[in-house]
Amino acid sequence: MTSLTRIYSNLPKLNEMEFKELLLFVITLCLSALTSPQDSCGQRPLVAPPGMSRIVGGREAPEGAWPWQVSIQIQSIHHCSGTIVSSLTVLTATHCFHKFRSISTSHFRVVAGLCALSAPGDQTQIRSISKVQMHEDYNDVTSDNDVTLVLLSSPFAFTDYIQPVCTPHNVTHELILNFSQCFITGWGSTYYTGGQTNRLQEAEVELIDRRTCNLMTWYNGLITENMICAGLESGASDSCQGDSGGPLQCYSEDEDRFYLVGVTSFGYMCGVPRKPGVYARTSRFAAWLNTCQTASAPAAHGLHTGLISALLCVPPMLLLNPH
Numbered sequence: 001m002t003s004l005t006r007i008y009s010n011l012p013k014l015n016e017m018e019f020k021e022l023l024l025f026v027i028t029l030c031l032s033a034l035t036s037p038q039d040s041c042g043q044r045p046l047v048a049p050p051g052m053s054r055i056v057g058g059r060e061a062p063e064g065a066w067p068w069q070v071s072i073q074i075q076s077i078h079h080c081s082g083t084i085v086s087s088l089t090v091l092t093a094t095h096c097f098h099k100f101r102s103i104s105t106s107h108f109r110v111v112a113g114l115c116a117l118s119a120p121g122d123q124t125q126i127r128s129i130s131k132v133q134m135h136e137d138y139n140d141v142t143s144d145n146d147v148t149l150v151l152l153s154s155p156f157a158f159t160d161y162i163q164p165v166c167t168p169h170n171v172t173h174e175l176i177l178n179f180s181q182c183f184i185t186g187w188g189s190t191y192y193t194g195g196q197t198n199r200l201q202e203a204e205v206e207l208i209d210r211r212t213c214n215l216m217t218w219y220n221g222l223i224t225e226n227m228i229c230a231g232l233e234s235g236a237s238d239s240c241q242g243d244s245g246g247p248l249q250c251y252s253e254d255e256d257r258f259y260l261v262g263v264t265s266f267g268y269m270c271g272v273p274r275k276p277g278v279y280a281r282t283s284r285f286a287a288w289l290n291t292c293q294t295a296s297a298p299a300a301h302g303l304h305t306g307l308i309s310a311l312l313c314v315p316p317m318l319l320l321n322p323h
C-alpha cells in the first residue's frame with residue numbers, strides 16, 4: 001500500500017452529499033486560483049527597476065521589460081494591445097472589440113512574450129480567445145468604461161518573458177502606492193497617421209490630474225472619473241493609433257512592482273500639446289474585474305478541466321478538512 005492510499009483509507013468516510021459539496025468547493029478554489037491575479041505580479045525577472053532614463057517620443061523597449069504586454073491580432077495582424085492580469089485573462093479596451101462585434105473570436109489571437117511583431121521567437125506563446133467580456137456600460141460616444149476582459153482558451157505559462165501585472169484594489173490603493181514613474185508601451189505609430197512599429201516601444205509619461213486635463217484648453221470636460229490622462233504637457237510623450245488596449249503602467253518603489261494604472265483608450269491626434277493620452281482608469285474597475293473573472297472562470301476553463309483540477313486538489317483538501 002502506498003502512503004497516500006494509507007492516508008486515504010484512514011480518513012473518515014464522506015457521504016455523497018458531503019463529497020459533492022467538497023468537490024464544488026475545490027473546483028471553485030482551483031478555478032479562482034487560475035483566474036485571479038497572482039501574489040507574484042508586476043515584476044520583470046529580466047530587467048532592473050527603472051532608472052532615471054528619460055510610441056511618440058519613445059524608444060525601443062529592452063527584451064523582457066514588459067512581460068505582461070500582449071498583442072491582440074486579427075488573422076495574425078496586430079490589432080490592439082492588452083495586458084496579462086492572470087494566466088487566463090487579458091485586460092484591453094472595449095473599442096478594440098466593439099466595432100468588430102461581427103468578427104468571430106476565432107479570427108482573433110493573443111500573443112505574449114513578443115518583442116518584434118514580425119519575429120515571434122521561442123519565448124512567444126499564442127492563445128485563442130474563449131470569451132470577450134466588454135464592460136456593459138461602455139459608451140462609444142464618450143469612450144467611458146473602455147475596458148474589456150478577454151478570456152483565453154488555455155492559460156499562459158509564466159516565464160521570464162511572460163508575467164502578470166498587478167492591478168490596484170481601488171482608487172485609494174492607487175493613491176497610496178505613490179508611484180515614482182509611469183510608462184506607456186506599444187507597437188502603435190510613432191506619429192499620427194504613421195504605421196505600426198515592428199519592435200515594442202516604451203515612453204515615460206506623467207500622470208495628469210483630472211482637473212487639469214478637463215481645462216478648457218485641454219479636453220474641456222471630456223474626462224470622466226473612469227479615465228486618467230497621462231503624457232507631458234508639451235505632448236512629447238504619447239501613445240498613438242495601434243497602442244489601444246495596451247498598458248499605462250506605473251512603478252511602485254515601495255513594493256518594487258509595476259501596477260496597471262490605465263488602459264490606452266483615446267487622444268486628440270498624437271503628441272499634441274495639452275492633448276495627452278486618455279486611459280481607462282483601472283482602479284475604478286477593480287470590482288468589475290473581480291466579478292468578471294470569478295463569473296467567467298468555469299466558462300473559460302470548462303467543467304472538464306475543472307474536474308481534473310478538482311481531482312488533483314482533493315487529496316490535500318481532505319487532509320486539511322477531515323470532517
Ligand code: ARG
Nearest residue numbers: 239241242243244267270277
Ligand atoms: N484609439 C487609439 C487606438 O485605437 C489610441 C489612441 C491614443 N491616442 C493618443 N493620442 N494617446 O489605437
